[in-house]
Amino acid sequence: xxxxxxxxxxxxxxxxxxxxxxxxCALYTNSCRSELSDLYQDAVCALWESYDSFKGxxxxxxxxxxxxxxxxxxxSRRHRLETTSISSVDVENIASEGNDSDVLDELRQAIAALxxxxxxxFVMWMEGFNPGxxxxxxxLSYGTVATRxxxxxxxxxxxxxxxxxxxx
Amino acid sequence: MxxxxxxxxxxxxxSKEMENIPLxxxxxxxxxxxxxxxxxxxxxxxxxxxRRRTPWRYAVAAMVAGALFVFGWLLWPQGGSPSPMVxxxxxxxxxxxxxxxxxxxxxxxxxxxxxxxxxxRQLASREAGNGERKAESEKPTADSAVRQExxxxxxxxxxxxxxxxxxxxxxxxxxxxxxAVDSTATSPKxxxxxxxxxxxxxxxETEDIIKQENSQRALRKRKLSGKIKSHDKDGKSFIDKQKxxxxxxxxxxxxxxxxxxxxxxxxxxxxxxxxxIIWY
Numbered sequence: 121x122x123x124x125x126x127x128x129x130x131x132x133x134x135x136x137x138x139x140x141x142x143x144x145c146a147l148y149t150n151s152c153r154s155e156l157s158d159l160y161q162d163a164v165c166a167l168w169e170s171y172d173s174f175k176g177x178x179x180x181x182x183x184x185x186x187x188x189x190x191x192x193x194x195x196s197r198r199h200r201l202e203t204t205s206i207s208s209v210d211v212e213n214i215a216s217e218g219n220d221s222d223v224l225d226e227l228r229q230a231i232a233a234l235x236x237x238x239x240x241x242f243v244m245w246m247e248g249f250n251p252g253x254x255x256x257x258x259x260l261s262y263g264t265v266a267t268r269x270x271x272x273x274x275x276x277x278x279x280x281x282x283x284x285x286x287x288x
Numbered sequence: 289m290x291x292x293x294x295x296x297x298x299x300x301x302x303s304k305e306m307e308n309i310p311l312x313x314x315x316x317x318x319x320x321x322x323x324x325x326x327x328x329x330x331x332x333x334x335x336x337x338x339r340r341r342t343p344w345r346y347a348v349a350a351m352v353a354g355a356l357f358v359f360g361w362l363l364w365p366q367g368g369s370p371s372p373m374v375x376x377x378x379x380x381x382x383x384x385x386x387x388x389x390x391x392x393x394x395x396x397x398x399x400x401x402x403x404x405x406x407x408x409r410q411l412a413s414r415e416a417g418n419g420e421r422k423a424e425s426e427k428p429t430a431d432s433a434v435r436q437e438x439x440x441x442x443x444x445x446x447x448x449x450x451x452x453x454x455x456x457x458x459x460x461x462x463x464x465x466x467x468a469v470d471s472t473a474t475s476p477k478x479x480x481x482x483x484x485x486x487x488x489x490x491x492x493e494t495e496d497i498i499k500q501e502n503s504q505r506a507l508r509k510r511k512l513s514g515k516i517k518s519h520d521k522d523g524k525s526f527i528d529k530q531k532x533x534x535x536x537x538x539x540x541x542x543x544x545x546x547x548x549x550x551x552x553x554x555x556x557x558x559x560x561x562x563x564x565i566i567w568y
Binding site: 127128130131132134135138139142143146153156157160161164165168226227246273276277280 | 294295296298299302303306307309310311312314317318320321322324
């Protein structure tokens with residue numbers, strides 16, 4: 121396989137799972153909508169760098185999820201260390217987003233309140249992975265994943281209720 | 289597991305919102321990857337950090353060790369004799385003391401008396417009294433202002449003492465001190481006869497004192513532990529109880545707890561130094 125062919129195969133795979141990459145970028149970082157495209161590009165570069173290590177033993181979505189999640193965790197750590205000043209451009213961006221980011225904020229608030237392990241389980245479950253795949257990726261058994269999903273749902277329901285009360 | 293609840297709905301809304309965000313097309317992605325490849329793999333320049341840092345560490349450690357060694361050599365006494373720095377400090381201390389003392393001497397010149405012969409034992413007792421004398425000398429009195437004498441103590445070995453003691457002149461100017469050598473005596477006493485200490489108690493007296501102290505300590509301990517009580521539970525004094533027991537009347541104090549139902553071991557002396565255990 122030539123370099124060009126490899127690149128084409130990779131791009132096709134990315135295009136197939138681009139929304140998954142974007143969602144992981146949005147849920148694992150506290151970035152605004154304008155920053156999401158940058159994070160997406162970072163994730164794609166990281167995936168391209170580790171594309172040679174993908175042997176095709178697992179589903180491409182599982183591999184993409186794992187690499188993107190790791191990249192976003194690393195990125196959020198870096199962001200935490202950096203001190204960024206809010207410029208006038210950022211303020212305009214935030215103002216223009218308006219109510220569109222309400223849903224995102226609401227879900228982010230709820231998901232951020234979850235422990236990291238539970239967050240992984242929940243996001244993967246929501247993205248349509250079955251408990252077996254989730255367990256394979258996170259090193260958990262089928263039963264554990266199923267139990268966790270039920271508990272996370274209860275927890276999230278309570279958190280969202282509190283959040284709504286605070287908003288009102 | 290059902291997905292039709294609020295959380296799923298919310299996630300669905302979130303997914304829809306994510307679909308509205310524009311993402312790069314295939315061509316753009318290809319260009320991006322080409323650019324990424326053109327930049328090359330991010331290579332961290334190899335810096336042998338340890339090798340670069342190690343000489344500095346060694347240099348700093350060597351400097352610290354050297355400084356410690358030099359200070360230690362200067363401050364530590366060598367072979368019993370004080371080190372140069374300590375000797376200098378001691379000299380400077382003496383000079384300071386002298387300069388402090390000679391404020392009055394500068395007005396009236398002091399006369400140097402003849403060297404006094406002091407035995408090692410006397411020197412110890414004199415040093416003990418030095419503190420008091422210093423305190424006295426600091427106070428300006430009329431007498432001290434008129435005349436002050438510097439006494440230079442000289443310590444001689446014990447072999448030379450009898451010979452020198454015979455030729456010693458009577459020291460009239462020096463203040464009376466507790467010295468073993470009596471200037472008025474015709475011949476000096478041998479060293480083993482000189483006794484500066486008060487009378488010691490005899491061995492018997494010492495034993496009595498120790499016994500008394502021990503008994504007092506034991507009494508105090510028993511009092512503290514609450515073993516000694518003046519009255520028992522019934523209000524009877526212990527003195528009466530002891531008296532009754534002596535007279536043959538046995539005083540039985542009722543036990544607060546009833547006897548246990550379980551068999552208890554009872555030790556019956558057999559006469560040959562052993563006990564027989566009977567359980568009942």
